[in-house]
Amino acid sequence: MKEELMTITENPTGKKFWFDSFLMEVLVSAADTDGSLSVCKQTHRAGYGTPVHVHEREDQTLFVLEGTITAWLDPMGDRVEKVVDAGEGVFLPRGVPHAFRVEADSKLLEINTPGGFEGFHIAAGEPALHDGLPEPSAPDIEKLMRHGADYACQVQGPPVGAN
Numbered sequence: 001m002k003e004e005l006m007t008i009t010e011n012p013t014g015k016k017f018w019f020d021s022f023l024m025e026v027l028v029s030a031a032d033t034d035g036s037l038s039v040c041k042q043t044h045r046a047g048y049g050t051p052v053h054v055h056e057r058e059d060q061t062l063f064v065l066e067g068t069i070t071a072w073l074d075p076m077g078d079r080v081e082k083v084v085d086a087g088e089g090v091f092l093p094r095g096v097p098h099a100f101r102v103e104a105d106s107k108l109l110e111i112n113t114p115g116g117f118e119g120f121h122i123a124a125g126e127p128a129l130h131d132g133l134p135e136p137s138a139p140d141i142e143k144l145m146r147h148g149a150d151y152a153c154q155v156q157g158p159p160v161g162a163n
Helices: 118-124 141-149
Strands: 015-019 022-028 038-044 051-055 059-073 080-085 089-092 098-113 153-159
Touching: 015 118, 022 118, 038 059, 038 118, 051 059, 051 141, 080 089, 118 141, 141 153
Parallel strands: none
Antiparallel strands: 015 022, 022 038, 038 098, 051 098, 051 153, 059 080, 059 089, 059 098
């Protein structure tokens, strides 16, 4: 572990990319923390929803900076639902299927412990051509499944509420 304190600025790694219809920035990578955690900032438009998925290696915390999301644990089984407003967060434990939908344009922090899951977003994303959001599109489930396998993340279903 590094002996000095790390100063965290808005985007120290310089990694801004588009992932599945939203803008993502790696704020703190696993490399910055000797693998302990990673922190990414996500910018979403209302209506976006993640496919149902499960992480085998990391716990995930979503902290909403602006807007509102609805998060689900085990959305295909014993569904637990939580509306998360700005200033609130939700803990999504490893091994439990989860998903979320953006109810209002939102910015949120994704905190993964341990770190490393940011690699999935980078591998399945593409460099952002500008600081805005990409054109909305349906999730590329095949691409997410292919890259997710490398990061012990299995896509289990479409976004909650999708047809």
